[in-house]
Amino acid sequence: MLATKKIRASVSVCAAALCLSQLSGCAQFSYYAQAVHGQFSLLAQARPIASWLDDPSASDKLKSQLRTVKQIRQFAIDELTLPDNGSYRNYAQLQRKFVLWNVVAAPALSLTPKQWCFPVAGCVSYRGYYDQQSAQKYGAQLRSEGYDVQVLGIPAYSTLGWFNDPVMSTFINYPDAELARLIFHELAHQVLYVKDDTDFNESFATSVEEAGAERWLAANGDEHRYQAYRDFEARKTAFLALLLKYRQQLQDTYTSHISDADKLQNKARIFAALQDEYKLLKIKWDGYAGYDRWFAEPLSNAHLALVATYYDLVPGFRALLAQQHSFAQFYVAVAKLAKLPKDERRRQLMALAALPAR
Template structure:
């Protein structure tokens, strides 16, 4: 228990320093309440951590949980040993939050635009979402944005990264989703600790997703059963079809919103396009059910904010995958190249990545995945 005590004290001290900085810099500002729930929610999570080694040896640990945590430990070791991801205390402890998601992210976009609204926050810079530990608070914030005329989307998130500032724990929120999701999550979140550019969500998320996919491919090759490999192949195929559908409709929405049509006609055309998207998506549903999360939203209430949220995770992904392939999937070389891109101004960084796509041609672009918060209902 000494390890746990030292870690909790260290994390508590860091969080309190952050909280003090917030209070000093934002006194009297409406942001204080937002940061307060963020610091409080994170501290609660940190206090609840239990080392995985301790749970593996505890006679009271449920057998299924013990099996899952042993698998997590193997995946975590693989991430640092084989993928060159940070070797630290992250994902070596466990927390059961007693809920399906750790936070709920709020996305917003104007009624007739796919440009996601951004918020500027401490540490991470400007991001295109706002996270809440309490779903009701997230829904209330989204409702306030809708009153201002925004389309909004509230999405549950099973994991997040503190970028190495804290030893992030394994959570029940993603362990419950099965082996493939656990591996993707650990690889994705550790990639954020390796390279992260404050204020550039598309760059950060697309890079982490590229690492996630390369890591899963390697892990399955060495440790995956035939059944698990087949499940991953099926999920990739469905994600590729889903993403192609979204890309097609995003282009149509963008053309509509950039047109000179009167606002009333744009609204009518917007409704027709979303109806068409729902109908087209119906043909993609696998026999075992629709894709969870992102894809389920197509049937519930798709809008501009939801479309914008998905683009954040996949917009630059094909370029990162081409870059990785150009280095023969040598991850250390890839990481160095990405670190170089991260040092560039945002416009130059994005232009360099998009030039890769132009040089390769659309026929050579890898298929792309949807947001990491989504996934497949046919989990293994």
């Protein structure tokens, strides 16, 4: 049955790629071809976790992490009502640091990201490549067209339940609580995904990941895990506040009535200040370098275009979760929101966020 499902999915994806190529030309076909090849190459490398645990050549560290994954995966089903399927029951050892690279682009004087539209996912604010050089090449093309661009390595992603997403070497060595968060986040995308609304989808998944991690730690945390989680949360909160601070400064500049030349001058000053303040944050963090890869390329609007995507609507989702008696009821309530027009979904979530905490 599983093999049949994969074959049917393969045919569907390839057929979609062929149809789109007839409409969009060779460049579009090439993009879909690399996506199909990359996805199936990934699946081909995945083996059941039980097989790795029985493999005498696998390291003790890997086996320990995979046992933790099994525990996290069962918790996701039992306590968070996340899908009980084949995802995160296999493991793939990749020969690269990231599973794919996302290209994000925005105009030189705007924080509104460029959109790409796909048959299943709808329109999203990024374009993914399994090969870093291909992503960099496309990024260079967009820069030549006048866009600000960021090419960022991604450790994990969800196929929205179309395939059995594996655990990968790109994130297996995360601290336990962060491993749990990532798995909860990606499984949440399999619960609900709304075409053409990245903010809604990512904020929903983030709310599940955060609430799920809190529950998982309450059930499985020791002092070491709690301290690692608190440290991570403190750094993430500080880094997010830093990005939002300078994002607002850029937004104020771009919507002002000064000349474009002055806007560009202010833009350069704002990004330089962001970089300097990040260096001060690292000193407070005793040199923690977990966010350094975010600065691997010259800072641009593309770096800040998606900051709000993962967090703007989270307070509303968290308030909605607090109103429900279970995660299952929460998902039903979110599904009702998903049926509303996009602007109305956002309005209701913002109204929920404004309610007094319960």
